[in-house]
Amino acid sequence: MYTVIGRANSRATRVLWMLEELGEGYEHVPAAPQSEGVVSFNPAGKVPVLIEDGTPITDSTAIIQYLADKHGALTYPAGTLDRARQDSLTQFLLDEFDAALWMAARHSFVLPAELRQSAIKDSLIWEFTNSQKTLVHRMGDGPYLMGRNMTVPDIILTHCGIWAKFAKFPIHEARLSAYLERMVARSALAKVLSMMG
Template sequence: MYSVIGTAKSRTFRVLWMLEELGQDYDHVAANPQTESVIAFNPAGKVPVLIDDGTPITDSTAIIQYLADRHQAMTHPAGTLARARQDSLTQFLLDEFDAALWTATRHSFILPEEMRVAAIKNTLRWEFERSQRALVHRMAEDDFAMGDQMTVPDIILGHCLTWALLARFPIVEHRLTRYHDMIRNRPAFQRTARL
């Protein structure tokens, strides 16, 4: 059984949600970043951490791709053009969505107060809205980001859109609003949201 360390109110949500989608059993240790139970497995003190067979794996994207590869689900095979497209979309979401939201979060309450720049959030919101327009042109016409099956980028995008609303970053593309509603109604997402 897997162990997942980190609170569900962080990127740990992605790992928990992936495990729910895959139907895998796991033990959840809802530890905050920088606590002893996290630092014991990740010296940087960051969450999430997945423990598999005694080995810690860090970084939410690395973890969910590992799980997808290991269970041969929610991913395209490595070395295929479909996987290259999937990895490209994953990187786009990390660079354009996750990075903007993470920077805004850091300037809201993570950085020391004297290092925070509140005005940066206006620029980040503008970038986030511009990135939404680019994303809808890259998305498949089917339900999910890559087509008719849920893949790793859907976990990242679904989490980022939820995070955006909590951070008051508006979702301006109707396609993404519909997509987010569909993703949030998935039973695995609902189970994870209750953690």
């Protein structure tokens, strides 16, 4: 049994969704970032945290890749060219999509008010838009990013797409919009999104 710490309206969505796709049982503790229940496992105060056998694992990408590897699903095997392509796509999404959304969040409500730069959002949206153009050239022919098989990058990109909608970062690429509509319709993700209340 796994324990997932973190509200469903955070990057914990990725971990909860992965566990739902895998059909694995878990306990969900919807703790807020920086709360005592989080800091005791992650001194940085960030969510999500996965607890397995008393051992905390932090960082959503590390967690979901660990779960995929452990259960042999939603990933290509380590040491294969397909896995190298998968990991490359994961890093691209973190660098180009997640990073822009997180920077916007930091300057909207995370940083102390006197350190926030509201004008930065315009440049981040510009970068986010350009990254979409690059991404559609990297998308596979199948329903998922890498083709016929759903993998870790699909969870990251879909979560970033949901986050972008809330942050008012527009999706301009029709192919990406269609992809996100398909992914958000997955029953495992719908269950997690219903936890947001």
